[in-house]
Amino acid sequence: xxxxxxKDIIELTPNVYTEPYWLATAEHRLILPRCTTCGTxxxxxxxxxxxxxxxxxxxxxxxxxxxxxxxTVVRHPVIPEVAEALPVVAAVVELPDTGGVRLISNVVxxxxxxxxxxxxxxxxxxxxxxxTTIPVFRLAGG
Amino acid sequence: xxxxxxxxxxKAAIAGVGSTQYYKRGQSVPQLPMxxxxxxxxxxxxxxxxxxxxxxxxALYSMGFDTSLFSQWLGIPEVxxxxxxxxxxxxxxGSVGLAASAIATGQATCVASIMTLxxxxxxxxxxxxxxxxxxQTYSAPPSPEGNFIQPSGLMGPGNxxxxxxxxxxxxxxxxxxxxxxxxxSQRANAIRRPTSLQTQPLTLDDYFNARMISDxxxxxxxxxxxxxxxxxxxxxxxxxKDLAQPPVYVMASANGxxxxxxxxxxxxxxxxxxxxxxxHRPAAKRVYEMAGVGPSDIDVALLYDHFTPxxxxxxxxxxxxxxxxxxxxxADGNIRWPDGGLPVNTHGGNxxxxxxxxxxxxxxxxxxxxxxxxxxxxxxxxxxxxxxxASLPVSNLILHR
Ligand SMILES: [Zn+2]
Numbered sequence: 049x050x051x052x053x054x055k056d057i058i059e060l061t062p063n064v065y066t067e068p069y070w071l072a073t074a075e076h077r078l079i080l081p082r083c084t085t086c087g088t089x090x091x092x093x094x095x096x097x098x099x100x101x102x103x104x105x106x107x108x109x110x111x112x113x114x115x116x117x118x119x120t121v122v123r124h125p126v127i128p129e130v131a132e133a134l135p136v137v138a139a140v141v142e143l144p145d146t147g148g149v150r151l152i153s154n155v156v157x158x159x160x161x162x163x164x165x166x167x168x169x170x171x172x173x174x175x176x177x178x179x180t181t182i183p184v185f186r187l188a189g190g
Numbered sequence: 191x192x193x194x195x196x197x198x199x200x201k202a203a204i205a206g207v208g209s210t211q212y213y214k215r216g217q218s219v220p221q222l223p224m225x226x227x228x229x230x231x232x233x234x235x236x237x238x239x240x241x242x243x244x245x246x247x248x249a250l251y252s253m254g255f256d257t258s259l260f261s262q263w264l265g266i267p268e269v270x271x272x273x274x275x276x277x278x279x280x281x282x283x284g285s286v287g288l289a290a291s292a293i294a295t296g297q298a299t300c301v302a303s304i305m306t307l308x309x310x311x312x313x314x315x316x317x318x319x320x321x322x323x324x325x326q327t328y329s330a331p332p333s334p335e336g337n338f339i340q341p342s343g344l345m346g347p348g349n350x351x352x353x354x355x356x357x358x359x360x361x362x363x364x365x366x367x368x369x370x371x372x373x374x375s376q377r378a379n380a381i382r383r384p385t386s387l388q389t390q391p392l393t394l395d396d397y398f399n400a401r402m403i404s405d406x407x408x409x410x411x412x413x414x415x416x417x418x419x420x421x422x423x424x425x426x427x428x429x430x431k432d433l434a435q436p437p438v439y440v441m442a443s444a445n446g447x448x449x450x451x452x453x454x455x456x457x458x459x460x461x462x463x464x465x466x467x468x469x470h471r472p473a474a475k476r477v478y479e480m481a482g483v484g485p486s487d488i489d490v491a492l493l494y495d496h497f498t499p500x501x502x503x504x505x506x507x508x509x510x511x512x513x514x515x516x517x518x519x520x521a522d523g524n525i526r527w528p529d530g531g532l533p534v535n536t537h538g539g540n541x542x543x544x545x546x547x548x549x550x551x552x553x554x555x556x557x558x559x560x561x562x563x564x565x566x567x568x569x570x571x572x573x574x575x576x577x578x579x580a581s582l583p584v585s586n587l588i589l590h591r
Contacts, residue, residue: 057320058341063334070337091459092338098450118360118458118465120352121405122343126316127329130343138342140353140458150459152342160405165360174341182341 051136051156052184055176057129065093068107073181076173078112080149081105091149110143112171112183117142117150121160137163141185154184162187199480202290203430203437204589205300206238206423207553212387212544216310218417224260227306230419231264238423239434240300245423247271247298249289251281251577251585252547255306271298275445275585279578282494282548284585286575287443289424299425305549306419313415318456319345339456348412348497350455351579352404355499358466359406364502364517366406370397371520372498372534373410373541379527380538383564387414388542411498413540420549422556438559438589441572442480444473445585453581467513468503468579473586478509481572481588485509488588489570490558491525491532492551494578495539501525504576505534527565536565551575552587559591 062070065081072079081093085102095103119139125131137155142148155163156172168188175181210218210226210233218226235241242264248257254274261269271292275281281288282305289301319329320340330336344350358364377392392410400409430437451469454460464471478484485508493504502516510532511519519525525534537543537554544550555573557563563570570591577585 053341053343059320059332060337061332061334062337066334066337092335092457118353118357120344120349120356120407121402122345122349123401123405124403126313126346126349127319130345134343136343138344138349138353148459148462152339152344152458154342165356 049156049174049184051158052154052174053130053133053136058176058180058182060180065095069093073173073183074179076181078110078171078183079107080110080146082108089146089149110146114141114143114151114169114185116155116163116165116167116169118165119155119163135160139163139185141169151183156184156186158187197480198287198290198294198440199442199482200427200439201294202424202440203427204286204422204440204556205425205430205433205435205437206234206240207421207556208233208235208237209420209546209550209553210418212385212546213417214387215415215417218308219310223306223308224255224263226308226417226419227255227260227304227421228264230306230421231302231304234302234421234423237435240423243267244300245302247289247292247301249285249292249301249303250274251285252278252305271301275583277583278580279494279496279547280580280584281445282577282585283552283575283587284443284445284577284583286422286424286440286552286587287445287585290440290443293424293426299429301424302421303424303549304419304421305547307546308417309415310417315346315348315415317347318350335453335457347455348407349404351497351500352407353458354466354503355406355497358499358503361466362514362517364499367394368502368517368520369411369498370394372495372501372525373397375526376495376535376539377542379536379565380542383538383543386538386543387416388538407497413496413545416545418544418546420546420553422549422552436560436591438556438591441483441588441590442477443585443587444476444480445577445583447472447582447584449582451582455581466503468500468507469582469584470504470507470576470579470586473584474508477586477588483572483588487572488532488574490536490555490567490573491534492537492555492573492575493534494548494551494576495535495541496578498541500579501534504579508574527567533567536563536567548577555589559589
């Protein structure tokens with residue numbers, strides 16, 4: 049997979065609110081927390097609904113089809129550990145039918161010059177190590 | 191209490207400003223960071239006609255520094271106020287508002303706002319990176335929220351602001367030529383000043399030949415990395431009249447922003463309506479209301495310029511042009527000194543004079559309103575200063591002579 053950071057730089061440190069998300073990504077499933085009181089998605093996962101302040105959520109599965117909301121092509125390594133992996137396309141991907149939930153991810157295996165705002169993307173999975181998988185995206189039809 | 195009594199307007203004034211020499215990253219060693227702060231503060235005291243014995247408060251930002259050790263070193267007779275605005279460079283302009291608040295409420299009489307910076311070991315460019323060299327304190331260890339960001343490669347502020355800039359270009363047709371105009375106009379201002387670290391003009395060819403750092407941002411869209419310190423002393427409006435310099439009054443200051451702006455710059459979850467903005471719109475509205483002035487009353491604007499597109503977005507958010515028109519506003523020459531309608535960053539800013547996390551902007555505003563600026567805006571009466579577009583809370587300051 050081209051266009052992702054080295055595996056040893058990626059370390060997940062979930063808390064009680066984010067752990068269900070990462071347990072699901074390890075199984076290659078995307079789930080998002082939605083308020084059981086008012087139906088508002090909250091992301092990143094946290095203790096309160098920003099709309100109604102209720103706490104309880106249900107986890108809703110999403111198919112991971114989204115659109116590129118914005119992006120940058122990271123070319124300069126701010127730390128030497130990532131130098132060989134660059135450039136990477138770091139993209140903000142908006143997920144439809146979620147009230148505007150956005151994931152910050154990579155668009156992989158593409159020429160950075162081909163990436164444009166508004167393009168459709170589909171989810172894929174970057175298996176970092178056992179029990180650690182990061183969602184990434186591919187240009188739809190690419 | 192009447193509403194009139196509940197305003198900060200004109201209760202306090204800046205009496206003195208001072209700085210050290212500015213240095214390229216690491217070149218202020220072996221001086222200590224708080225040693226630079228002390229030297230800047232003594233220069234500000236001399237400017238004001240005050241002494242260190244007069245200082246009784248600190249109003250800081252960007253995590254501040256250890257005022258206990260600093261006060262111990264300098265033998266401050268009595269510290270009566272020591273506080274800071276949360277966050278980072280967002281609080282630069284607001285730190286003077288915080289000082290004015292302490293004075294207006296009788297908590298202190300002579301408050302120093304100081305920024306000192308030494309990037310020998312600490313590099314803000316990697317401030318959101320999960321790992322770095324041992325001892326580098328500004329890389330961010332993995333956190334539950336950071337887990338959703340760091341694996342993407344967004345590891346420095348420039349990566350984050352590039353995402354906002356890309357969206358602004360997409361929505362409004364803003365161009366890299368527009369970003370270049372910010373860099374080039376500020377460089378032209380800087381090279382007239384002996385204090386500036388950048389001494390050569392910047393051309394459009396230079397700009398387009400520079401390496402890309404994080405598309406759409408190239409090298410010249412980024413601030414420099416510097417060392418140095420700047421101190422600003424605020425006292426009551428009454429007291430300022432009897433000191434060495436003409437008072438520069440704190441007309442208004444605000445900090446904050448919408449809750450859902452929140453961790454905007456790292457999280458990227460802010461509402462679509464103001465995603466491609468500086469986050470300053472709510473604070474801009476409040477500062478104008480407190481000051482009782484509007485954009486057309488501002489004679490010179492010192493806008494925090496860590497990255498060129500954020501100057502353009504602030505021009506929009508402070509109402510100098512409609513939302514989305516910032517690129518065309520700069521293309522029309524409006525921000526140029528001396529002939530533009532709104533000279534911006536007449537000192538050269540973070541981009542080209544020195545990056546002291548925005549405090550040079552306060553110093554320049556004071557010099558403009560005293561009439562002593564190197565690139566003086568003729569008859570400047572009112573200046574706007576902003577803190578860095580960033581996560582909550584952003585801040586600002588309107589000063590008048
Ligand atoms: Zn709710």
